[in-house]
Amino acid sequence: MKRILITGSNGLLGQKLAALLLPRTDVELLATSRGDNKLAEIFPTLSFASMDVTNPVEVERVVAEFKPTHLIHTAAMTNVDQCETDQEGALRLNRDAVAFVVEACEKHNVHLIHLSTDFIFDGEDGPYDEEAEGNPISFYGETKLMAEEIVKKARCKWAILRTVLVYGVVHDYGRTNIVLWVRDSLRAGKVIKVVTDQFRTPTLAEDLAMGCWLAVERDAEGVYNISGKEMYTPYDMAMLVADYFDLDKSLIDKADGSTFSQPAKRPPRTGFIITKAERELGYRPHTFEEGIAMVAEQADMY
Ligand SMILES: NC(=O)c1ccc[n+]([C@@H]2O[C@H](COP(=O)([O-])OP(=O)(O)OC[C@H]3O[C@@H](n4cnc5c(N)ncnc54)[C@H](OP(=O)(O)O)[C@@H]3O)[C@@H](O)[C@H]2O)c1
Numbered sequence: 001m002k003r004i005l006i007t008g009s010n011g012l013l014g015q016k017l018a019a020l021l022l023p024r025t026d027v028e029l030l031a032t033s034r035g036d037n038k039l040a041e042i043f044p045t046l047s048f049a050s051m052d053v054t055n056p057v058e059v060e061r062v063v064a065e066f067k068p069t070h071l072i073h074t075a076a077m078t079n080v081d082q083c084e085t086d087q088e089g090a091l092r093l094n095r096d097a098v099a100f101v102v103e104a105c106e107k108h109n110v111h112l113i114h115l116s117t118d119f120i121f122d123g124e125d126g127p128y129d130e131e132a133e134g135n136p137i138s139f140y141g142e143t144k145l146m147a148e149e150i151v152k153k154a155r156c157k158w159a160i161l162r163t164v165l166v167y168g169v170v171h172d173y174g175r176t177n178i179v180l181w182v183r184d185s186l187r188a189g190k191v192i193k194v195v196t197d198q199f200r201t202p203t204l205a206e207d208l209a210m211g212c213w214l215a216v217e218r219d220a221e222g223v224y225n226i227s228g229k230e231m232y233t234p235y236d237m238a239m240l241v242a243d244y245f246d247l248d249k250s251l252i253d254k255a256d257g258s259t260f261s262q263p264a265k266r267p268p269r270t271g272f273i274i275t276k277a278e279r280e281l282g283y284r285p286h287t288f289e290e291g292i293a294m295v296a297e298q299a300d301m302y
Pocket of ligand 1: 007008009010011012013014032033034035051052053054073074075076077078079093115116117118144163164165166167
């Protein structure tokens with residue numbers, strides 16, 4: 001029996017983990033997030049504890065009480081521009097809270113699965129494997145690299161799962177994703193500008209959740225790339241979405257990243273080589289086209 005504690009359960013990955021793990025009879029699950037449980041309506045049987053990961057006393061208490069075998073740390077400040085403008089807040093959540101989580105995992109002998117990002121790289125020479133050197137160009141990337149350094153020194157079992165441009169449908173979040181944004185804009189006859197100079201291996205949120213579970217199930221240790229397999233620009237992705245829903249592609253305009261004035265710089269070419277996760281964890285991501293179909297189906301459910 002695995003006892004799994006998830007941080008940030010209200011978020012995109014947290015929700016997908018809850019959906020994946022709740023039905024499993026070989027898992028005892030505790031979902032945690034700051035504030036209230038936003039998932040009570042869709043998962044009425046989910047055990048939830050409010051836990052702010054920036055509060056070390058709370059982290060220690062909840063971990064000590066639940067006694068997990070594994071902790072999946074998804075909570076983070078994930079808005080890249082917000083990290084640039086609120087650097088103190090980003091350090092508190094993306095660096096300091098990781099130290100608190102590590103401390104609790106060390107004390108209670110918990111296997112930590114920590115989530116990281118392609119934004120630890122400068123994007124000059126992607127796709128990257130697990131051995132590539134980090135060199136962030138945004139504050140978000142800096143804080144996530146600092147977190148990795150903390151996790152790598154942890155005196156408990158740990159795995160770092162790095163991921164890229166995660167997309168999926170979230171419940172009660174007021175947040176869209178690239179598939180629905182393109183579909184809904186084109187359906188409304190709106191012209192959209194989409195960048196052609198950023199390359200990524202987009203990740204279906206369900207695949208990332210599965211990657212986390214595989215890491216738990218196999219007690220994986222070390223760094224793993226968990227993303228999609230295909231390298232696309234957001235423009236390519238928009239064209240595939242238009243194809244899938246049979247929408248007017250002439251509404252999709254090409255744009256340079258530099259045409260958007262955003263506080264944080266974006267790495268041009270990231271993307272991951274995922275052969276290690278395929279070989280060692282049996283990870284098998286969906287194609288982007290399969291991902292579009294899954295998102296479309298769920299969009300009508302929530
Ligand atoms: N999404 C991506 O494209 C992407 C790409 C690469 C890496 N990642 C990494 O993957 C992980 C999961 O990302 P995600 O997309 O699921 O993020 P997300 O949707 O932003 O979810 C993060 C969750 O953490 C919660 N949270 C924020 N501050 C907290 C605190 N102090 N204590 C406890 N919970 C707190 C948030 O709560 P509220 O709901 O209250 O805000 C939110 O529900 C992150 O570590 C991220 O860095 C994500």
